[in-house]
Amino acid sequence: MNPCPCGYLGSTLKACRCTPDQVSRYQGKLSGPLLDRIDLHIEVPAVSAEQLLNAPMGESTEAIRERAVHARALALARQGRTNHALQGAEIDRHASLAPDALKFMHTAAAKLGWSARSTHRALKVARTIADLAGSERVEVAHVAEAVQYRRALKAAG
Ligand SMILES: [Zn+2]
Numbered sequence: 001m002n003p004c005p006c007g008y009l010g011s012t013l014k015a016c017r018c019t020p021d022q023v024s025r026y027q028g029k030l031s032g033p034l035l036d037r038i039d040l041h042i043e044v045p046a047v048s049a050e051q052l053l054n055a056p057m058g059e060s061t062e063a064i065r066e067r068a069v070h071a072r073a074l075a076l077a078r079q080g081r082t083n084h085a086l087q088g089a090e091i092d093r094h095a096s097l098a099p100d101a102l103k104f105m106h107t108a109a110a111k112l113g114w115s116a117r118s119t120h121r122a123l124k125v126a127r128t129i130a131d132l133a134g135s136e137r138v139e140v141a142h143v144a145e146a147v148q149y150r151r152a153l154k155a156a157g
Helices: 020-025 032-037 049-056 062-077 089-093 099-111 118-132 141-146
Strands: none
Touching: 032 118, 062 118, 089 099, 089 118, 099 118, 099 141, 118 141
């Protein structure tokens, strides 16, 4: 979604002309419970045509696909199903969090006022990030990345 009705809030390309009121009304259209169910919130800044054309080639889709297939196979071998399909206590059992990663998760959840559902969903994302990295245990870095993906929208102003 755009950050505001005109689409330029926070952009360096063009000034946003929306009022703070318009921005909060616009962002308020996505309810908390709905946002709760979206696991990956990623801010994508607007780029100029020139930046777009001069951008270097990224990693190939084929290489990324290979990594994803491998991570999925790790999850299936460990628990017989994908990370997304884990529920309740299974998540805690299979996440295998390092002690400091568990502490980090608890602190972040408390600070951000997360529901049990949000916390469990973030844990599943952290488990997947660890699988993508080929790590048996979920470490602090994996949890930190998952936490980053579940953040609030940038407020107006
Ligand atoms: Zn705007």
